[in-house]
Amino acid sequence: MEKEFEDYWKKHRASLLLAAPKDLQEERNRSEKLNTFGDWLLYLAPFVVMVAFLDQKFVASELLNFLASIGVGMVATLLSMLLKPYVTGKRRVADIENDMKAYFYGIYQTRGLDALEAMRQ
Incomplete structure (x- = not known):
């Protein structure tokens, strides 16, 4: 991607994420929540492993x-x-944000930075 767009993305990433299409925003929000059994299983697994390791007294x-x-x-x-992506079937947040970035890059290629500025506000 062009350096101009990369610099703009780094500077205004948060506001551009808020201006992304609703379906990508909703997918990103769902991906971060603990709303499936797999999410809870993976959230609690490290605690269970730590307690089990402490009880064994290997050291x-x-x-x-x-x-x-x-x-x-x-x-x-x-x-x-x-x-997490394999257990829950959800995409990683980084992958969703890359799709958002590609969406804005397409706008940048066709209409330039002025269009991105207008979307941010």
Whole structure:
């Protein structure tokens, strides 16, 4: 994408996201909510993994065991974030925002920055 558009996108990203088509906005909002069983499962999984790791006492020292469980919880959180599109059937927020960006880039190509300014207000 052209540098001019990229700079404009970085500067006005928040206001452009609010001016995006309603269907993309609604999909983005639904993607962030905990409204399916899979969402709740992936939200609670890191806590369950941390508690299970703490109960097993793999490390003799209490403090090291706690720190290791935090590390395991962080890994479990990252894995749940990676698995979310496959478990819930929702698209990632980054993919939806890329579609929004492509929508505005199409407007930029046809009508220029003035059209984007008019949409923002």
